[in-house]
Amino acid sequence: xxxxxxxxxxxxxxxxxxxxxxxxxxxxxxxxxxxxxxxxxxxxxxxxxxxxxxxxxxxxxxxxxxxxxxxxxxxxxxxxxxxxxxxxxxxxxxxxxxxxxxxxxxxxxxxxxxxxxxxxxxxxxxxxxxxxxxxxxxxxxxxxxxxxxxxxxxxxxxxxxxxxxxxxxxxxxxxxxxxxxxxxxxxxxxxxxxxxxxxxxxxxxxxxxxxxxxxxxxxxxxxxx
Numbered sequence: 001x002x003x004x005x006x007x008x009x010x011x012x013x014x015x016x017x018x019x020x021x022x023x024x025x026x027x028x029x030x031x032x033x034x035x036x037x038x039x040x041x042x043x044x045x046x047x048x049x050x051x052x053x054x055x056x057x058x059x060x061x062x063x064x065x066x067x068x069x070x071x072x073x074x075x076x077x078x079x080x081x082x083x084x085x086x087x088x089x090x091x092x093x094x095x096x097x098x099x100x101x102x103x104x105x106x107x108x109x110x111x112x113x114x115x116x117x118x119x120x121x122x123x124x125x126x127x128x129x130x131x132x133x134x135x136x137x138x139x140x141x142x143x144x145x146x147x148x149x150x151x152x153x154x155x156x157x158x159x160x161x162x163x164x165x166x167x168x169x170x171x172x173x174x175x176x177x178x179x180x181x182x183x184x185x186x187x188x189x190x191x192x193x194x195x196x197x198x199x200x201x202x203x204x205x206x207x208x209x210x211x212x213x214x215x216x217x218x219x220x221x222x223x224x225x
Contacts (some may be wrong), residue, residue: 007057009056016031017031027053029044029045055176074127086172087173090171101209104188105206110126126224131183139185140186143191146170149172150173171198171199180211185209
């Protein structure tokens with residue numbers, strides 16, 4: 001169920017808005033606030049049927065053009081080892097998923113491993129694959145895009161969580177994100193701008209495509225390295 005502050009898309013028109021409140025089985029959404037989304041509560045809302053709304057701002061809902069992706073550390077995809085995406089408290093990374101980089105990336109995972117002499121013996125093999133044409137991919141080029149994804153609610157009663165949030169900013173709710181998107185693409189520019197940005201993705205380290213849902217994987221052109 002939607003709650004106040006949720007970013008939503010009105011499916012019939014594609015309009016984007018923020019939920020102002022719930023009343024009489026309706027969802028009241030602010031669509032026009034001149035871009036001042038942080039002050040959405042000061043603007044007029046419109047009543048919408050929940051069935052006409054989807055969670056998130058779907059501007060990235062276009063056919064992806066990622067091409068070949070490469071995963072290092074395994075000779076082939078292990079279906080039984082693909083862990084379902086789970087949130088990790090105050091972490092820029094989730095548990096699970098499949099970590100990859102575009103094969104033509106100027107600075108991918110293998111480059112970072114070599115540069116930092118990080119378990120080079122483990123990452124001397126890999127496999128190449130694609131995402132299917134229907135896969136929904138969210139692209140991050142800056143901290144701004146992170147704020148358009150579902151975000152975790154920080155436990156205000158936890159001093160540790162509040163302290164971490166003050167340093168790192170907001171954290172992605174990867175579980176909710178996996179219900180909307182099949183993968184997250186952190187571009188080379190995005191990696192540079194979010195590494196020390198706020199919110200931050202410090203620790204992703206390179207251009208990355210994190211596959212959230214294994215159903216999005218297309219193995220018709222699978223290649224071992």
